[in-house]
Amino acid sequence: MKKRLLSYILVLTMVLIMTACGSDKEKETTSTNTTGKSVKVGLVTDVGGVNDGSFNQSSLEGLQRAGKELGIQVNYLESKTDADYKPNIQTFLEDDYDLIICIGKWLEDATREAAEDNPKKKFAIIDDMSMADMPNVTSIMFEQSQSAYLAGIAAGKMTKTNTVGFVIGRTNEIMNQFGYGYFSGVLDANSNAKILQINANSFTDTAAGKSAAVNMVTNGADIIFQAAGATGLGVIEGCKESNIWAIGVDSDQSSLAPKNILTSAMKRVDNACYDIAKCCQEGTIKSGVITYDLKNQGVDIAPTKTNLTDDVVKAIEETKQKIKSGEITVPKTKKEFEKKYGDIYELD
Template sequence: MKLKKLLSIGASLVVGASLLTGCSSKEEKEESVSVAIVLGEGSINDQSFNQSTWEGLKKAKEDFNIEIKYLESKQESDYIQNIETLLDQDTDLIVGVGYQLKDSIEEMAKGYPDQKFAILDETYDEIQANVVPVVFKEEEGAYLAGAIAAKMSKTSNVGFIGGMKSPAVQKYHYGFKYGAESTDSKVKVHEQYANSFSDQAKGKSIAMQMYASNVDTILSAAGDTGTGAIEAARENNKYAIGVDRDQSYLAEDNVITSVLKKLDVASYNLAKDLVEGNYVGGKEKVYGLKEDAVGIAESAKKLIPQDILNFANEQADKIKSGEIKVPRNEAEYKSMK
């Protein structure tokens, strides 16, 4: 970009001016590596996806003394604009957080082949040499949550609330559904999408309707929308299952467990690789049960009986060994059923 080049020239003039005034150029040499994230829908404090990603970068800042920043997006047109802003700031690694950034990251990666990029929760058929896609096997952790929900349910009715029908959310959806039905054939899974990752009121409303329909346990894979569903569980003295990070603190007597998706590990590792000179674009990173990057939160021990936890651990071992295959979308679910 012309603006970026102009900024570089301006930076050189500033350095020259500092030398004339007796300031050392040592500060320039010690300038830290910079990593920034561009968010899709939702705030940085969404109690879920975005917040977990940011926590990983904050830890990397402590460990490696890097510069970190984030830009929120209010609408789709903000994606490219936010990336351009970070390019103009000479950010070393720009990370798109969520499937919504997929096309924008790809477009900008093609336009700026020397810039390092990453995308969380998405990948490409043809991966650019300067992009690292990071994907998770959410379906594996969701299967375990479905098995636990089926075992814990007193009504044989459990629910799933999705934010939007992204590939990652569908992994949660059909992993959970398959896990519940494989554990107990009598279980009915109620399903609904909110078409939002930031509407707490809608998440709460959908959950209230499900609880009124005899559902007693709901998994929400919906970002901040899911926070509303957890509030409904608390008000109705029902069960909820969190996602992405341990959400038990939102309702300690109601969130029986959370499906962990360690976005903090992924963002931390991206920064670590960059600092250590191990950034390698052109191929995706995949995190699942084997990598200890998805699973069930330790807080499950508080509300879930040990025999059910033992059962979940047995199922996890079978997934790791390949004995149990878990569907990632509706087509795979139907073929496995």
């Protein structure tokens, strides 16, 4: 009997430690506002989670910056599977959050449902404009094809084997814009280049990313662009071991492999999250679509340029100006891309 009691106590201790860890994770980002009224902003990630080293992580960093600098109360919930989107949004609604930021197109349906049921709450969604006409939803769009195009220019000019690779996490019209931009950039810079393409069908499978990199290296690639969240970290690791170039995505990923990250196609989700939280606090939040592109520095090539040769840096700067002035239009849909380059993008 004594032993049984002791085992119950042990299990109880375990449960207590567990719950202690759990709540630590959720509450850590909360900061209280001492001036003016306290605004509460919640962020729901997609399945990549807040440590994907790119998209979600960068969003959270932006929001946390807003929390620190503006005294906004911020919090986040990670989605482990697609089934978590609705409950996570619901949790924030029940806790009476003023603005809920949904990270990524995968949250489209969950966001629409919540926004329709709660017309008085504000929502923001990144990478989706299907709710542009709803009065309480702000759609935040990025012209990621532009930064991917610049990365493509770098890859096309720097490749020695005339073979480059592209690894995508999962496909939808937003993710494919990375591909369209990158492919156009590579082919505009080097019309002889061959582009290998793999759909890893996961944003979390690091081992699959590494195997994809080995696969491409064996087939001759010497530069690989990855738009695949945590799977992409495996791609970078694979590139590092074979000592070829990798191109980062969303944030400046050069710190992950300083000698092997050629450049990164940045998507400043952090700025977008900061801006929208600020608007929410000031009460100037508007529905409709906000677009971030090269002109307002919402997308760009990474500031770390040590691995690029001088003439490539120059070519990228020139291209940037041409895109800004409208001289070059980067294709961002299947139709626009195939009209110019033919049906060579197989992932859509």
